[in-house]
Amino acid sequence: MEAHLVEIDGGWDFKVLVVDGEWVLRVPRVADAAEKLEREAALLAALAPALPVAVPQFEQLSNRPPFAVYRLIRGEPLRNQDPEGVRGFLDALHSFDASTVPGVRRPDWLEAWHANAEIFRALVLPRLDLDERARGESLLREVGTLTGFEPALTHCDLGPEHLLVRRDRLVGVIDWAGAEIGDPALDYAWLLNVPFPDWDVDEDLRRRARIYHRLGPWFEVEYGVRTRQPAFVESGLAGVRSRL
Numbered sequence: 001m002e003a004h005l006v007e008i009d010g011g012w013d014f015k016v017l018v019v020d021g022e023w024v025l026r027v028p029r030v031a032d033a034a035e036k037l038e039r040e041a042a043l044l045a046a047l048a049p050a051l052p053v054a055v056p057q058f059e060q061l062s063n064r065p066p067f068a069v070y071r072l073i074r075g076e077p078l079r080n081q082d083p084e085g086v087r088g089f090l091d092a093l094h095s096f097d098a099s100t101v102p103g104v105r106r107p108d109w110l111e112a113w114h115a116n117a118e119i120f121r122a123l124v125l126p127r128l129d130l131d132e133r134a135r136g137e138s139l140l141r142e143v144g145t146l147t148g149f150e151p152a153l154t155h156c157d158l159g160p161e162h163l164l165v166r167r168d169r170l171v172g173v174i175d176w177a178g179a180e181i182g183d184p185a186l187d188y189a190w191l192l193n194v195p196f197p198d199w200d201v202d203e204d205l206r207r208r209a210r211i212y213h214r215l216g217p218w219f220e221v222e223y224g225v226r227t228r229q230p231a232f233v234e235s236g237l238a239g240v241r242s243r244l
Contacts, residue, residue, distance in 0.1 A: 034066035073172035075164025080195035
């Protein structure tokens, strides 16, 4: 009997398929994604017991060819449900000691974001209208203020599609390939600026989260340019303009 395959994610680094409604198959689209799978597997094995929600647990991990398989975590993308559960997840994640987990990256945060800003200046700013570029440049200069935080294990891509709910409760968090030690405000970027703007948080965390949120669509433009996919460039530019 042939397996029933359904593609569920147009992800940038991985092709993601649901097999027979029970298993998730993730296959790297790009070379360095295979290394990300290995780091993700090690991290999630250590992290899972510390979190109040489910995370993928790889039951098969192959290097040649590279792929990973884990049981499907059922749920729908978060809209604005379970604010207390989401905060509990964030608190558990950001307090987790990842120092003994092999492969967890700890980049020079400010250097990495300055590098992002330079790429954006080269690839995104020229695609904005003349009257928008000054506001875009002003936002890019704010990257220099992303300091003063206590580094923590950070998911780095907490949008609605990675936060899964059932019966209005957060039950799972997926796609940990980009997790690293960094600014926890990045994990609040979408949450504070879309579903939960009234959360009581440190004002500097809120300020940094807003910068990350405003810069989010710039990555989409860069990806579209780099991979020659005009649809991503177009949708990314619309997002950039809406947050300038």
